[in-house]
Amino acid sequence: MAHEIGTIMTNRSIASVTSANKAAWEASAHLHKSGSGWARLVEAAGRPGFSVLDETLTALLRKYRVDGRRAVQIGCNNARELISLASLGGVPVLGIDQSPAFLTQGHELADAAGLKLTLLEADIYDLPDGLDEFDLVLITIGVLSWMPDLPEFFRIVSGLMKDGATLVIYETHPFLEIFDPNCESPHEPRFSYFAKEPQVVTQAITYDGENHGKIEPSYWFIHPLAEIVTACIQAGLKLQELTEYPHSIREPEYDVYAGQTAQVPMSYSLVALK
Numbered sequence: 313m314a315h316e317i318g319t320i321m322t323n324r325s326i327a328s329v330t331s332a333n334k335a336a337w338e339a340s341a342h343l344h345k346s347g348s349g350w351a352r353l354v355e356a357a358g359r360p361g362f363s364v365l366d367e368t369l370t371a372l373l374r375k376y377r378v379d380g381r382r383a384v385q386i387g388c389n390n391a392r393e394l395i396s397l398a399s400l401g402g403v404p405v406l407g408i409d410q411s412p413a414f415l416t417q418g419h420e421l422a423d424a425a426g427l428k429l430t431l432l433e434a435d436i437y438d439l440p441d442g443l444d445e446f447d448l449v450l451i452t453i454g455v456l457s458w459m460p461d462l463p464e465f466f467r468i469v470s471g472l473m474k475d476g477a478t479l480v481i482y483e484t485h486p487f488l489e490i491f492d493p494n495c496e497s498p499h500e501p502r503f504s505y506f507a508k509e510p511q512v513v514t515q516a517i518t519y520d521g522e523n524h525g526k527i528e529p530s531y532w533f534i535h536p537l538a539e540i541v542t543a544c545i546q547a548g549l550k551l552q553e554l555t556e557y558p559h560s561i562r563e564p565e566y567d568v569y570a571g572q573t574a575q576v577p578m579s580y581s582l583v584a585l586k
């Protein structure tokens with residue numbers, strides 16, 4: 313995702329943040345479906361054993377035995393990761409995302425994979441009543457920082473879990489957020505780890521590190537790791553493991569922080585049970 317940070321916002325409600333973020337993802341969706349990358353993804357989804365999950369997440373999901381377990385992914389985007397769960401024997405059932413344009417892409421990938429999925433267009437903070445409970449909740453790269461309220465988010469996540477269900481989060485490490493790889497001194501901290509106000513992102517949201525021009529502002533929050541863990545526990549979930557990694561799961565410009573002698577944490581996984 314290419315970030316250009318604008319001014320800091322004040323006092324926004326959850327709904328105004330999530331609707332702004334929805335507009336920004338919608339405006340960016342066509343950029344994710346252009347070029348040969350999309351065609352290759354559709355083709356790959358049609359092959360047996362399709363998976364975009366990296367080694368770390370694959371090993372973690374195997375360890376917590378996803379086989380036969382009914383899964384929901386929150387912030388599923390084009391559902392490529394949700395679909396990939398099938399390669400581990402998991403049962404992808406529901407993807408939730410508030411961007412209909414990405415869910416349309418998700419349907420295309422699911423069709424290519426021959427999978428029947430429900431893809432629900434909804435703001436995670438405003439889910440319809442009567443949703444099922446699941447054995448596995450998956451949250452991956454680039455979701456938590458769009459969330460304006462972590463305690464409420466984890467309360468909702470917990471509501472989607474059966475008793476005994478597993479939550480697996482694999483995310484970018486919030487410590488990395490103090491850096492701006494696109495500035496002149498990328499190794500000097502630029503943002504406070506403890507900033508309460510979100511950053512205002514004014515560029516189209518893509519993962520290729522390119523500048524695709526300005527769009528509607530969206531809001532990106534640095535949630536310190538302690539706040540993530542605390543919100544998870546306070547939602548009644550039992551923390552099983554928290555692992556920090558030196559490898560990057562972000563856009564290519566963040567590679568400048570990888571492979572260093574003095575290494576900062578770049579990603580983490582968290583597993584919790586209900």
Ligand SMILES: C[S@@+](CC[C@H](N)C(=O)[O-])C[C@H]1O[C@@H](n2cnc3c(N)ncnc32)[C@H](O)[C@@H]1O
Pocket residue numbers: 330333334337386387388389390391392393408409410411414434435436437452453454455458459
């Ligand atoms: C960075 S993408 C996730 C990408 C995914 N991990 C992957 O690698 O394909 C974040 C997604 O979260 C969704 N999202 C952001 N805020 C949301 C909200 N309040 N409710 C539901 N979805 C939301 C966005 O629409 C976007 O598709």
